[in-house]
Amino acid sequence: xxxxxxxxxxxxxxxxxxxxxxxxxxxxxxxxxxxxxxxxxxxxxxxxxxxxxxxxxxxxxxxxxxxxxxxxxxxxxxxxxxxxxxxxxxxxxxxxxxxxxxxxxxxxxxxxxxxxxxxxxxxxxxxxxxxxxxxxxxxxxxxxxxxxxxxxxxxxxxxxxxxxxxxxxxxxxxxxxxxxxxxxxxxxxxxxxxxxxxxxxxxxxxxxxxxxxxxxxxxxxxxxxxxxxxxxxxxxxxxxxxxxxxxxxxxxxxxxxxxxxxxxxxxxxxxxxxxxxxxxxxxxxxxxxxxxxxxxxxxxxxxxxxxxxxxxxxxxxxxxxxxxxxxxxxxxxxxxxxxxxxxxxxxxxxxxxxxxxxxxxxxxxxxxxxxxxxxx
Numbered sequence: 506x507x508x509x510x511x512x513x514x515x516x517x518x519x520x521x522x523x524x525x526x527x528x529x530x531x532x533x534x535x536x537x538x539x540x541x542x543x544x545x546x547x548x549x550x551x552x553x554x555x556x557x558x559x560x561x562x563x564x565x566x567x568x569x570x571x572x573x574x575x576x577x578x579x580x581x582x583x584x585x586x587x588x589x590x591x592x593x594x595x596x597x598x599x600x601x602x603x604x605x606x607x608x609x610x611x612x613x614x615x616x617x618x619x620x621x622x623x624x625x626x627x628x629x630x631x632x633x634x635x636x637x638x639x640x641x642x643x644x645x646x647x648x649x650x651x652x653x654x655x656x657x658x659x660x661x662x663x664x665x666x667x668x669x670x671x672x673x674x675x676x677x678x679x680x681x682x683x684x685x686x687x688x689x690x691x692x693x694x695x696x697x698x699x700x701x702x703x704x705x706x707x708x709x710x711x712x713x714x715x716x717x718x719x720x721x722x723x724x725x726x727x728x729x730x731x732x733x734x735x736x737x738x739x740x741x742x743x744x745x746x747x748x749x750x751x752x753x754x755x756x757x758x759x760x761x762x763x764x765x766x767x768x769x770x771x772x773x774x775x776x777x778x779x780x781x782x783x784x785x786x787x788x789x790x791x792x793x794x795x796x797x798x799x800x801x802x803x804x805x806x807x808x809x810x811x812x813x814x815x816x817x818x819x820x821x822x823x824x825x826x827x828x829x830x831x832x833x834x835x836x837x838x839x840x841x842x843x844x845x846x847x848x849x850x851x852x853x854x855x856x857x858x859x860x861x862x863x864x865x866x867x868x869x870x871x872x873x874x875x876x877x878x879x880x881x
Contacts, residue, residue, distance in 0.1 A: 561591055561600035571609030578609075586612055586626055615659075624662060631655040672810060679811045698801040698819035703856070705796045708745055708768040711736060711775050714752075714787040716760040719810065727843070729765035732786075736778050741770025748838040748856075764834075766793075796833065799824055800856040806848040808837075816855040824859060833858035 568575045581587040582599065587609055589599035601609075608629065615625045632655030713729045730747045737743050745768030755761040769775050775790040782788040801823075803816050817835065824830070838854040846852045 561602060564599045567601035571606050571613065573609055573613050581612060584622055584626060586622065586629055620662060624658065628655045628658045631658060676811045679814065695819040695822045698816055700799055700801045700820055700823040703798045703800050705798055707795045708793045709770065709772055709775060710766045710793055711740060711769055711778065711790045712764050712766045712788065714762050714764040716762045717755055718760050719756045722755060726765065730767065733765060733767040737767050737769045740775040740778055744768045744770045746838050746840045748836045750834045750836045752834045796858045798856040799829060799859045800854040802851050802854050804849050805846045805852045808853055813855065820855060820857055824857065828862045829859040830862045831857060832860040
């Protein structure tokens with residue numbers, strides 16, 4: 506595994522090859538036995554032998570024992586993941602102790618999970634293994650019984666990794682189905698979504714806009730709508746359902762922007778609120794003209810990606826079939842409390858503002874929707 510970019514090595518990065526080891530690395534013990542550096546010799550007969558310091562291992566020996574490359578050990582030293590027990594002041598050679606092997610192997614195993622180095626540092630620190638001073642190469646402060654803090658960080662990372670994998674698996678299945686299904690199957694899938702026209706009157710909106718990637722939407726949307734709904738209390742109250750308008754695609758590569766919108770009742774108060782908001786939030790107030798929307802209602806489970814893509818495609822297919830054109834950014838309208846809803850409960854309308862395509866005359870049934878606040 507390549508643990509970092511190549512760089513020009515300085516005196517603290519160059520390690521002496523094993524076959525060039527000198528007197529500071531090994532000493533000749535009595536009787537011809539080779540002794541690791543800093544091992545205390547046996548004293549004269551009858552004299553108590555002083556305590557033997559833990560032996561030091563050269564970076565080559567330690568790399569072989571820990572199953573990490575010398576290059577990785579130098580990188581982890583710079584990042585504070587695994588510091589040598591001693592660095593020779595003259596030569597700059599790194600030396601490690603055997604008790605650091607467990608920490609080194611922990612780092613190597615965490616890297617096999619494709620874990621970012623910054624998170625490995627958090628786990629190593631939380632697990633009490635950052636400085637190589639106790640039996641596991643750490644400080645002795647485990648951060649919790651049996652290293653539970655480090656284990657909790659690992660659990661959180663792996664739960665997120667499994668969620669990402671599940672989303673990618675669902676997306677791969679969706680794409681495979683799209684590439685292999687027949688046209689009739691496509692029509693049947695779209696027919697599963699009931700599309701209708703809804704008339705929305707003019708609305709006074711307070712909004713917050715942000716460039717946001719798809720994986721950031723589940724965090725940003727409730728936070729932004731929450732801030733706007735709190736502000737609505739001083740702007741004449743909620744007068745309609747909150748929604749998010751997408752001015753451009755939000756995906757893993759495209760960041761929108763998306764605009765969180767809340768209808769309110771008092772224009773003067775709304776403009777006063779917008780005037781004191783931080784510029785980083787990109788807030789504004791404006792009047793949206795009356796709209797005709799083509800909408801389909803979806804459940805909480807269908808809001809998840811990529812299931813929601815089918816709802817958008819179904820509305821677009823209906824628009825093409827019925828002779829309607831785009832008349833503004835698509836949107837998701839949230840009309841009930843998200844947290845209290847179950848997976849099969851309707852929570853959201855996927856909607857496109859539409860206008861009649863030139864040369865068409867058929868007019869489907871239209872529903873007129875009053876400005877009513879979102880269900881609590």
